[in-house]
Amino acid sequence: MSAVAISQLKKTYRNGMQALKGIDLTVEQGDFFALLGPNGAGKSTTIGILTSLINKSGGHVTIFNHDLDREINAAKRCIGLVPQEFNFNQFEPVEEIVINQAGYYGVPLKRAQQRCEWALKALGLWDKRRDMARSLSGGMKRRLMIARSLVHEPSLLILDEPTAGVDIELRRSMWEFLQEVNRMGTTIILTTHYLEEAEMLCRNIAIIDKGLIVENSSMKQLLATIDCETFILDIKQPLTTPPEFSGGTLRRLIDPHTLEVDVNHQSGLNPLFAQLSQQGIEVLSMRNKTNRLEELFLRRVEAGDAKL
């Protein structure tokens, strides 16, 4: 069964801005799905329409086979939302925010209290349950929104940049938590600007740009389309001139100790190291210049720009 099925979804704002130009998208039940795109591409508009915060201008949406036009409350019941910006009452205690949200979904108080305890403990907020939300740090506020979104046991969790502004340690613990939630059967749609995050967590991906889907495939398939990667090599002895390569792998000498090289996937890394050894160049370390998905993302978006 599809968790989300979108066909020909369009949105034109009152100021005439066409945010979505007729997108088609399907997210299968149980998936961990990345919806990526540059700022203003239409990601948040799509999420806004799925969660009924934005009225669509055209098209058709179903959530677990519930038509958003005809069975809006049944569709809403399936969704938990973690929005991009903090949208809870900063003057309410943490526990009250989470329990109230359960109440809005019709969860009886006792069950709501149990779910609240589970979510706050799982996200490390249990000790803060009586604190006013405004007293929490930025990372805690993000976790509070995740706890709130899960309290009514949604089948579909939509995360709109959930780790924005969160330090790397906390981000990694949130990834583990979200993977566990997904393993327990919750379908997850994630938008993020951290492409490493999408690559690590998601099985399927769509890239949206200027209101259109420019890529929609599995993460594996997409990453397999990469034919070339750029690496940064740290060199032991300083170089004054760039070394000679027969395969055109060199991109540039960044500084006397740093080389940037392109490596074709078909030829691999061995010929590169062989040539460096022949010239007496010792490599201390190497790293990817960019994340693989980031490379692809930029190519797809740039290709879209070139067409315009």
Place this chain on the structure above:
Amino acid sequence: MNHLHTYAIAFLTIVVKEIRRFRRIWIQTLLPPMITTALYFVIFGKMIGSQLAPIDGVSYMDYIVPGLIMMSIITNAYANVVSSFYGSKFGRHIEELLVAPIPPSLILLGFVSGGVARGLSVGLLVTLVASFFTELHLHNLWVTLSVALLTAFLFSLAGFINAVYAKSFDDISIIPTFVLTPLIYLGGIFYSVEMLPGVWSQISLINPILYMINTLRFGLLGISDIDITYAYLVIGAFIVVLYSFSLMLLTRGIGTRS
């Protein structure tokens, strides 16, 4: 679990949350009207009122009690909904309700119930304050309770409409300052419309608040400038119009959704 049960839980959650909100900030919501009306009773009731002749057979102090209670109900019911709903728009936590499976009518009734609760709570507190200055009367319990409840409901709806259209905190104080307050003061709190010269008593009849104050005065003292049947018709008509309009605004997402 049937839908009726889930909707009942959702509605009660909104109501309890709204009541907690005004109770949490009682120094701003419950205390000021008590102090203000105590001052009215001291200045107008005791100091000036003692120099005035009785109106319709009741002392001036007794005469102004229903009007001051009604003024508190109106201003507090209105203020609660306008500030709570606008605050939830401003802080974006209205989205918590908009993404949840709650029919717009229940969201509206939830906020309005919060306004009614504050209006009636303050009305009760002001009545207690009045009891320190004069002996309270009760002519008709049902008229007293029903008009207080309906008026609080009506002005909660009005506050909701104001909040929907408000784009800044200034916008939520313009209507109370420039429309509501003059209508309340000219609605016969401190005088009988029969005391007004010529055409002014007729003009006063187009002020809906006059009907509410006089109905409460009838409920407490048994005197009124108008027929209370008209008063119920006026209040009922306003409630139907404002409720339908508020529901339309919320259903279409005006002021709340893009």
